[in-house]
Amino acid sequence: MTSVRDLDSPAVTIDLDIMEANIKRLQEQMNHLGIANRPHIKTHKIPALGKLQMQAGAVGITCQKLGEVEVFADAGVADDVLLTFNILGWPKTERLMALTRRLKRLAVVFDNEVVARGLSEAARKAGVDVRFLIECDTGFGRNGVQTPEAAFDLARLAMKLPNMVFEGLMTFPNKEPTAGFFTRALELFKGAGINVPVVSGGGTPATMTLKDFPMLTEHRAGTYLYNDAMMVHSKAATWAQCAMRVRATVVSRPTDNRAILDAGTKVLTSDQYYVQGFGHVIEYPEATVPGLSEEHGTIDLTQCKEKPAVGDVVHVVPNHCCVVSNMVDQVYGVRGGKVETTWKVAARGLVT
Amino acid sequence: MTSVRDLDSPAVTIDLDIMEANIKRLQEQMNHLGIANRPHIKTHKIPALGKLQMQAGAVGITCQKLGEVEVFADAGVADDVLLTFNILGWPKTERLMALTRRLKRLAVVFDNEVVARGLSEAARKAGVDVRFLIECDTGFGRNGVQTPEAAFDLARLAMKLPNMVFEGLMTFPNKEPTAGFFTRALELFKGAGINVPVVSGGGTPATMTLKDFPMLTEHRAGTYLYNDAMMVHSKAATWAQCAMRVRATVVSRPTDNRAILDAGTKVLTSDQYYVQGFGHVIEYPEATVPGLSEEHGTIDLTQCKEKPAVGDVVHVVPNHCCVVSNMVDQVYGVRGGKVETTWKVAARGLVT
Numbered sequence: 107m108t109s110v111r112d113l114d115s116p117a118v119t120i121d122l123d124i125m126e127a128n129i130k131r132l133q134e135q136m137n138h139l140g141i142a143n144r145p146h147i148k149t150h151k152i153p154a155l156g157k158l159q160m161q162a163g164a165v166g167i168t169c170q171k172l173g174e175v176e177v178f179a180d181a182g183v184a185d186d187v188l189l190t191f192n193i194l195g196w197p198k199t200e201r202l203m204a205l206t207r208r209l210k211r212l213a214v215v216f217d218n219e220v221v222a223r224g225l226s227e228a229a230r231k232a233g234v235d236v237r238f239l240i241e242c243d244t245g246f247g248r249n250g251v252q253t254p255e256a257a258f259d260l261a262r263l264a265m266k267l268p269n270m271v272f273e274g275l276m277t278f279p280n281k282e283p284t285a286g287f288f289t290r291a292l293e294l295f296k297g298a299g300i301n302v303p304v305v306s307g308g309g310t311p312a313t314m315t316l317k318d319f320p321m322l323t324e325h326r327a328g329t330y331l332y333n334d335a336m337m338v339h340s341k342a343a344t345w346a347q348c349a350m351r352v353r354a355t356v357v358s359r360p361t362d363n364r365a366i367l368d369a370g371t372k373v374l375t376s377d378q379y380y381v382q383g384f385g386h387v388i389e390y391p392e393a394t395v396p397g398l399s400e401e402h403g404t405i406d407l408t409q410c411k412e413k414p415a416v417g418d419v420v421h422v423v424p425n426h427c428c429v430v431s432n433m434v435d436q437v438y439g440v441r442g443g444k445v446e447t448t449w450k451v452a453a454r455g456l457v458t
Numbered sequence: 459m460t461s462v463r464d465l466d467s468p469a470v471t472i473d474l475d476i477m478e479a480n481i482k483r484l485q486e487q488m489n490h491l492g493i494a495n496r497p498h499i500k501t502h503k504i505p506a507l508g509k510l511q512m513q514a515g516a517v518g519i520t521c522q523k524l525g526e527v528e529v530f531a532d533a534g535v536a537d538d539v540l541l542t543f544n545i546l547g548w549p550k551t552e553r554l555m556a557l558t559r560r561l562k563r564l565a566v567v568f569d570n571e572v573v574a575r576g577l578s579e580a581a582r583k584a585g586v587d588v589r590f591l592i593e594c595d596t597g598f599g600r601n602g603v604q605t606p607e608a609a610f611d612l613a614r615l616a617m618k619l620p621n622m623v624f625e626g627l628m629t630f631p632n633k634e635p636t637a638g639f640f641t642r643a644l645e646l647f648k649g650a651g652i653n654v655p656v657v658s659g660g661g662t663p664a665t666m667t668l669k670d671f672p673m674l675t676e677h678r679a680g681t682y683l684y685n686d687a688m689m690v691h692s693k694a695a696t697w698a699q700c701a702m703r704v705r706a707t708v709v710s711r712p713t714d715n716r717a718i719l720d721a722g723t724k725v726l727t728s729d730q731y732y733v734q735g736f737g738h739v740i741e742y743p744e745a746t747v748p749g750l751s752e753e754h755g756t757i758d759l760t761q762c763k764e765k766p767a768v769g770d771v772v773h774v775v776p777n778h779c780c781v782v783s784n785m786v787d788q789v790y791g792v793r794g795g796k797v798e799t800t801w802k803v804a805a806r807g808l809v810t
Contacts, residue, residue, distance in 0.1 A: 114549045114810045148752060170753050191720070191753060192709040194769060197466045217710050220768040248754055249710035249718040357544040358569050358601035366601040368543070372784050373809055376728035400500060400780060401522050401543060402600055416572040417546060428752060432724050432785070435807045455787045457725055458466045 108445040110438075115355040115419060116369040118434050120449075122441040124349035125331060126158070132313060132330045133162040139316050144168050144188060146308070146328030149428045151453035152437070153181030155331065160184055166211070168308075168326040172201050173456025175212070181452070185210035188306065190241070190276060190326070192221045192249070198458065199228035206234045213237040213304075215276045217250045222264040229269035237271045238264060239304060242291070245281035254291035261300070274302045278326070279309025280319050288321045311340040332427040335381050350430065350437075351388065351421035354403060356414045365393075365414055367403035369422060373433050374398055377426035385422040390414065395422070460797040462790075467707040467771060468721040470786050472801075474793040476701035477683060478510070484665060484682045485514040491668050496520050496540060498660070498680030501780045503805035504789070505533030507683065512536055518563070520660075520678040524553050525808025527564070533804070537562035540658065542593070542628060542678070544573045544601065550810065551580035558586045565589040565656075567628045569602045574616040581621035589623045590616060591656060596640070597633035606643035613652070626654045630678070631661030632671050640673045663692040684779040687733050697738065702782065702789075703773035704737070706755060708766045717745075717766055719755035721774060725785050726750055729778035737774040742766065747774070 110119065136143040145159045146168040156167055156178055166186030169175045175187055187209055193202050193216075202225070206212045216222050216238060229236040240257045243250030251257045257275060265272045275291060277284055288305055295302045307319055308326040310333075316325060329337055332350040337343035354369035374385055376398065384395040384403070392409035403422070407413045414420060424430045431437070432454055439447040462471065488495040497511045498520040508519050508530055518538030521527045527541055539561055545554050545568075554577070558564050568574050568590060581588040592609045595602030603609045609627060617624045627643060629636055640657055647654045659671055660678040662685075668677060681689055684702040689695035706721035726737055728750065736747040736755070744761035755774070759765045766772060776782045783789070784806055791799040 114547065116809050118809075192718075194707060194709050194720075195466065217712060218768050221709070243712055247716075248749075248751060248756060249712050252712060355546060357546050357573070360569060360595055360601050360604060364599075366544075368546075371727070371729060371781055375723070376730065376781075377723060378728065397600075399600060400784075404600060416570050429723055429728075432752075433807075434809055455785075457468050457470075457786055 110440050110443050110445055113353055113438060113445065115353050116373045117353045118373065118430060118437040119351050119353050119421070119440045120332065120437055121349045121351070122439045122446060124347060128330055128333060128347060128349060129158055129162045132327060133164070135313065136325065137163060141316060141322055142324035144306070144324045144326050145331065146170070146326045147174060147178060149328035149331055149431060151431050151451045152449045153178055153183050153452055154449055156183040159331070165324065168328070171456060171458070172198055173458060174453045175205050176201070177453040177456065179205055179208055187212050188326070189214045190278065192216050192218070194221050194224055196228070199224055203228050203232035203234055206232070206236065211237065213239060213273055215239045215241040217241040217260070219260065219263060222260065222267060222270070226264070226267035226270050235269050235271045237273045239274045239276040239306060242275055242277045242287060244277040244284035244287040246279060250277065254287055254294060257291045258294040261295070262298070272300065274304030274306065276306040277308065280307040280312040280315065280322070285319050285321070288319070292321060310337055311342045314342055329427060334427040335386050335423055335425045336379055338386070339381050345386065345388070345423065348423045350427045351423055352385070352430065353419060353421055356416055356418045356420065359416050363406060363408045365405040365407055367405060367420065367422070368401065369403045370398045370401045372400050373430065374403065374422065374424050375426065375429045375433065377429050379426070381425045385424050388421045388423060390420065462792050462795050462797055465705055465790060465797065467705050468725045469705045470725065470782060470789040471703050471705050471773070471792045472684065472789055473701045473703070474791045474798060476699060480682055480685060480699060480701060481510055481514045484679060485516070487665065488677065489515060493668060493674055494676035496658070496676045496678045497683065498522070498678045499526060499530060501680035501683055501783060503783050503803045504801045505530055505535050505804055506801055508535040511683070517676065520680070523808060523810070524550055525810060526805045527557050528553070529805040529808065531557055531560055539564050540591070540678070541566045542630065544568050544570070546573050546576055548580070551576055555580050555584035555586055558588065563589065565591060565625055567591045567593040569593040569612070571612065571615060574612065574619060574622070578616070578619035578622050587621050587623050589625045591626045591628040591658060594627055594629045594639060594643070596629040596636035598631060602629065606639055606646060609643045610646040613647070614650070624652065626656030626658065628658040629660065632659040632664040632667065632674070637671050637673070640671070644673060662689055663694045666694055681779060686779040687738050687775055687777045688731055690738070691733050697740070697775065700775045702779045703740065703775055704782065705771060705773055708768055708770045708772065711768050715758060715760045717757040717759055719757060719772065719774070720753065721755045722750045722753045724752050725782065726755065726774065726776050727778065727781045727785065729781050731778070733777045737776050740773045740775065742772065
């Protein structure tokens with residue numbers, strides 16, 4: 107087996123012990139709460155890892171793109187898939203219908219009538235039923251219907267369209283207003299005698315507060331598999347629970363307090379959100395990463411007692427693991443200093 | 459020929475008329491100034507576009523990674539290549555020596571003795587000469603030697619190592635202190651009777667001030683080929699000179715002033731640098747792009763008189779075209795509403 111030391115840099119490595127513990131810990135938490143675990147595979151885009159999540163007890167998977175569903179269906183990862191994106195336009199709706207035929211259950215979400223009508227029309231032509239959840243904006247301010255009443259109205263409209271089967275409500279992420287939104291929406295559906303089998307929440311930080319959302323029947327977390335600096339900063343993980351690291355070499359020490367790595371935005375990305383800097387250097391925890399160019403990472407060593415030399419290898423926990431997966435064609439699964447496996451990031455680059 | 463309308467979204471398109479004009483305009487400017495044009499291919503990573511730049515009059519190309527040199531050498535784009543990165547460690551130095559044998563001229567840069575000694579050792583074993591430029595930090599604060607004296611000392615040290623051929627000085631980007639730095643360095647070399655055939659500057663915004671740096675013998679610009687929101691904000695281009703656009707569909711209109719696109723950081727990236735927001739929507743120039751998720755782009759329509767509907771297609775000029783190239787496996791060359799060509803982004807994903 108190849109030693110990790112023989113991996114040229116930069117390389118994206120996954121600590122297998124940590125990743126396996128992350129999979130197990132979240133599954134146990136969800137089992138304890140009685141909430142179905144439907145992990146989001148956009149984090150890794152690797153069918154083998156989806157299979158590990160299923161083997162641990164997931165009820166199915168979540169995908170964000172049609173291409174992800176296709177790759178994971180081809181690999182036989184799960185026969186129960188939720189696609190959490192408004193699918194619009196005939197090239198995509200035709201692909202969706204083909205997948206609907208192949209999978210035991212494929213559900214989609216939408217938040218507007220145009221998407222609903224397009225799905226119904228495609229379903230009617232294909233002679234299949236489309237199972238759907240209404241996407242609700244419960245405080246995040248992205249897409250989703252804006253009120254419980256709008257969720258109810260859109261569901262009722264769509265239920266009247268040909269070949270459309272209502273399955274429930276969906277949000278991302280669970281935030282404080284989510285409980286009130288879903289409680290009111292569920293009252294409306296109950297008042298109309300409409301069953302709501304699925305209430306689906308999402309987000310890895312949101313797994314810390316799942317008990318505050320007793321109406322959820324399932325939850326979609328993605329990042330928990332690898333974890334990253336955002337999860338540590340939101341207290342959803344510790345550095346020791348971060349499985350993804352970008353292996354990088356110090357290629358320059360231009361000043362006493364500056365080191366330059368051979369890893370920049372083309373592997374770590376510019377994602378910051380609420381995190382300061384662009385990553386966490388495991389070997390030099392007092393170091394900061396104030397800037398990245400495309401192929402250079404700038405490290406500030408001002409707070410470090412020990413400082414790396416040119417040629418030293420370090421490991422950087424990225425701010426956001428889900429986007430790093432999307433930068434590379436393969437990641438390396440490592441254990442005990444050995445490269446145990448190399449995974450192709452099979453669903454990378456499938457932009458549609 | 460496929461109509462652009464038939465491209466499913468998101469898709470990265472290149473307006474061929476604009477790109478060809480950008481190539482011609484910069485080449486003419488460089489010819490007028492008498493500075494050799496050595497375009498940086500990290501912007502596009504496509505051999506066919508490197509050939510267009512060479513046909514327009516470039517003296518050679520610039521690469522940032524060994525993998526880029528390999529792909530462009532395989533495609534026969536140029537026999538004169540500058541690799542502007544510290545190349546360190548035997549897997550990379552061996553690959554570099556193989557390329558040195560294949561190309562008429564392959565030059566590298568470095569800013570420290572460790573890299574110089576590694577290159578010399580590999581060159582000696584391979585029986586080839588390594589042509590090198592000293593990378594200078596002339597105000598950017600990334601890598602590079604910090605003073606003209608350090609540049610002189612490192613060059614002299616490296617010239618004494620086996621199989622090392624000094625060719626000159628290099629910086630990125632040309633900034634105000636660059637002229638003083640290079641003037642002083644050139645005095646030192648002249649005083650020691652050492653010829654400095656190449657003084658290499660870089661950056662697309664820096665093409666606006668090339669006449670302030672008369673010591674430059676060549677310049678490396680990359681972004682100018684496509685241009686992007688950063689170039690417009692730095693006055694190096696107009697929106698009409700931006701050739702790269704991300705074609706995206708409005709998939710949701712959750713509120714009166716919000717639209718959601720099917721393009722997020724996994725195609726546009728989070729790069730911002732000095733630009734507000736995450737892109738420029740051509741059809742709605744008053745719109746802003748305050749946020750991106752992985753697969754969603756959030757558009758603020760507050761300042762727009764006309765507003766798009768769900769299903770409408772828009773085109774977004776990204777903040778930074780060079781990183782968008784790295785997100786996709788292919789880009790589409792379009793002209794007059796037709797897809798004239800599809801290019802594989804051949805050097806994408808070659809992380810080492």
